[in-house]
Amino acid sequence: MKTTLQSVPLLAILSLIALIGNSVASRSLPLEATPGMLVLMGIALGGSLLFTLLPFKGIPAIVYVSLLGILVTAPFSPLSPLLVPLVAKVNFLALATPVLGCAGISLASEAEQMKKQGFKMFLVSLIVFTGTFLGSAVLAELLLNLTSYRP
Amino acid sequence: MKGVVYTTRNWRLYLALTLVVAVSEAIGPKKFQLGPGFILLLPIVYALILGFALHPRQIKFLRREDLAIIPRVTMLGIGLLAARIGTSLGPNLKLLLDLSLPLVVQEFGHFLGTVILGLPVAVLLGIGREAIGACFSVGREGAVALIGEKFGLQSPEGRGVLAQYFFGTLFGAIYFAFLAGWVDSLKIFHPLSLAMACGVGSASMMAASAGTLIASHPEMKEEITAVSGAANALTLMTGLYFTVFISLPLAQLLYSFLDRLRRKRQEVEERQ
Numbered sequence: 001m002k003t004t005l006q007s008v009p010l011l012a013i014l015s016l017i018a019l020i021g022n023s024v025a026s027r028s029l030p031l032e033a034t035p036g037m038l039v040l041m042g043i044a045l046g047g048s049l050l051f052t053l054l055p056f057k058g059i060p061a062i063v064y065v066s067l068l069g070i071l072v073t074a075p076f077s078p079l080s081p082l083l084v085p086l087v088a089k090v091n092f093l094a095l096a097t098p099v100l101g102c103a104g105i106s107l108a109s110e111a112e113q114m115k116k117q118g119f120k121m122f123l124v125s126l127i128v129f130t131g132t133f134l135g136s137a138v139l140a141e142l143l144l145n146l147t148s149y150r151p
Numbered sequence: 152m153k154g155v156v157y158t159t160r161n162w163r164l165y166l167a168l169t170l171v172v173a174v175s176e177a178i179g180p181k182k183f184q185l186g187p188g189f190i191l192l193l194p195i196v197y198a199l200i201l202g203f204a205l206h207p208r209q210i211k212f213l214r215r216e217d218l219a220i221i222p223r224v225t226m227l228g229i230g231l232l233a234a235r236i237g238t239s240l241g242p243n244l245k246l247l248l249d250l251s252l253p254l255v256v257q258e259f260g261h262f263l264g265t266v267i268l269g270l271p272v273a274v275l276l277g278i279g280r281e282a283i284g285a286c287f288s289v290g291r292e293g294a295v296a297l298i299g300e301k302f303g304l305q306s307p308e309g310r311g312v313l314a315q316y317f318f319g320t321l322f323g324a325i326y327f328a329f330l331a332g333w334v335d336s337l338k339i340f341h342p343l344s345l346a347m348a349c350g351v352g353s354a355s356m357m358a359a360s361a362g363t364l365i366a367s368h369p370e371m372k373e374e375i376t377a378v379s380g381a382a383n384a385l386t387l388m389t390g391l392y393f394t395v396f397i398s399l400p401l402a403q404l405l406y407s408f409l410d411r412l413r414r415k416r417q418e419v420e421e422r423q
Contacts, residue, residue, distance in 0.1 A: 007223070007227060009158040010158050010220070010223060010224065010227060011230075011231075013158065013165055014168075014224055014227050014228055014231070015231065017165060017168050017169050017172055018172070018228075018231065020169055020172060020173055021172035021173060021175070021176045021194075022176075024172075024173050024176035024177050025176040025179075025194065039238075040231050040234040040235055040238070041231070041234075043234035043237065043238070044227070044230035044231050044233070044234045047230070047233070047234070048230065059388065060387060061230075062229060062230065062233040062354055062387075063233075063384055063387060063388065065230055065233040065237065066233045066234070066236050066237035066240065066380060067237065068234075068237060069233070069234045069235070069236065069237015069238045069240065069241060070237045070238075070241040070244070071237075071241070072237075072238070072241065073237065073238045073240075073241025073242055074241040074242070074244055075241075075242065075244065075245075077241070080241065080242065083238065084238065084241075084242055087235065090235060092232075092235050092236075092239070092358070092361075092362060092365065092372070092376055093194065093195065093358070093362040093366070094172075094176065094194075095228065095231050095232050095235055095358075096195050096228075096232060096355070096358040096359060096362055097171075097172050097175055097176060097194050097195055097198045098168050098171070098172050098198070098224075098228055099225055099228035099229060099232065099355055099358070100195040100196075100198040100202070100325075100355070100359070101167075101168050101171040101172060101175070101198040101199070101201065101202040102168070102202060102221045102224055102225045102228065103199055103202065103225070103320075103321070103324065103355065104171075104198060104199040104200060104201060104202020104203040104204075104205075105202045105203065105205060105206050105213070105218065105221055106202075106221060106225075106320075106321070107199070107202070107203050108202075108203045108204075108205075108206030108208055108209065109206065109218065110317070110321060111208075117314050117317060117318070120276050120277070121278070121281070121285065121311075121314040121315075121318070122318055123272075124269060124272060124273045124276065124278065124282070124285050124286065124314075124315075125290075125314070125315050125318035125319065125322070126318075126322075126326060127268055127269050127272045127273075128265045128268070128269040128285065128286055128289065128290070128315060129289065129319075129323065129326050129327060129330065129351075130268060131264035131265045131266075131267060131268030131269050131286075132260075132261045132262075132264045132265045132289050132348075132351055133327065133330055133331070133334070133348045133349075133351070133360075134260075134264055134268070134334075135259075135260035135261060135262075135263055135264020135265070135267065135268070136257040136258070136260035136261045136264060136347060136348040136350075136351075136382075137257075137260070137334065137340050137344050137345055137347070137348035138260060139253075139256050139257045139259060139260035140253050140254075140256070140257035140260065140340075140343075140344035140345075140347040140348060141339075141340050141341060141344040142256075143252055143253035143256045143257065144250075144253050144341055144343065144344055147252060147253065
């Protein structure tokens with residue numbers, strides 16, 4: 001509980017940064033997306049609280065966060081007509097941009113280590129990623145065709 | 152109030168990130184041709200590059216203390232992403248129910264694809280038992296824990312999974328973004344099949360790859376987010392069981408088989 005509360009200031013700052021990115025991306029004012037961002041902050045904090053309070057740790061915290069997100073925006077939720085249009089103003093990709101920015105900084109920290117790993121392992125990692133993606137895409141496409149579902 | 156005081160110390164990082172984000176979004180998406188398809192460059196790619204440039208090694212602005220809170224910031228960012236994914240899943244529950252069979256079946260694709268494609272290539276390249284650790288899964292935290300328990304992280308298998316984890320953390324998101332975009336531009340797969348494929352069990356990899364699909368198919372943005380989010384959650388939740396009972400045993404078996412073939416070939420070559 002305490003650590004969740006302690007993250008609030010940092011979360012607020014990050015949300016502000018993401019909000020700025022979002023407004024640049026959507027060419028709109030930050031004020032428009034602010035309620036949506038506050039909703040998302042609430043969901044993130046709520047999910048994190050759930051994770052710390054519930055004893056079963058087999059499920060990662062972000063699953064609780066997304067579950068909470070589902071619950072409040074599902075058709076059966078009384079809050080969904082209010083919340084869905086609000087969060088729609090927050091661009092999904094715009095939330096990813098600051099995360100990748102951080103990843104970039106981390107990448108620079110690890111640059112030396114990277115050279116030690118060797119090119120072969122790097123190549124293998126790319127093949128592994130490709131394999132998981134294509135394996136799944138092929139099966140998904142097959143099943144989509146078999147069930148002749150065209151949404 | 153103590154928390155607020157400590158937090159404001161890292162103002163350099165916040166300023167840096169704000170700049171990175173603003174510039175990246177301002178540049179916007181750009182398309183490049185590659186063979187029969189396109190590579191889509193998105194703000195997240197620019198953000199990665201700009202972030203790299205802002206490291207103290209390159210530019211003197213951020214300090215060690217600023218770098219230290221990056222893992223926390225990343226985690227919070229992923230929390231926000233997860234929240235946004237949930238809010239896309241919620242309204243689309245019916246779509247997910249309709250797609251429940253393909254969603255479940257494509258999980259097998261995730262867990263088998265790594266082994267089937269990765270191991271032969273690794274063995275061909277001359278890699279030893281590291282290949283087992285590297286190829287049995289995408290190599291996120293769960294996989295590292297599993298290998299650590301079974302073989303120990305000092306073992307060759309351990310080295311393999313750590314290398315995979317390492318490269319995944321650094322390049323995973325970007326590579327998946329490029330891959331998704333390029334495969335999509337080939338127009339072989341339905342966008343929602345690819346959306347499912349994006350759910351590999353890592354929030355940032357999923358966000359980057361699904362994001363690329365969304366950029367090419369903006370009219371489907373909520374559906375794509377919902378489907379990838381669901382696939383990602385499935386992979387996260389079933390990952391442990393799939394890897395323990397299917398991928399890892401398969402990887403060990405296949406490696407033994409391929410390794411034996413490799414040795415036989417070496418013997419034949421030596422005799423000649």
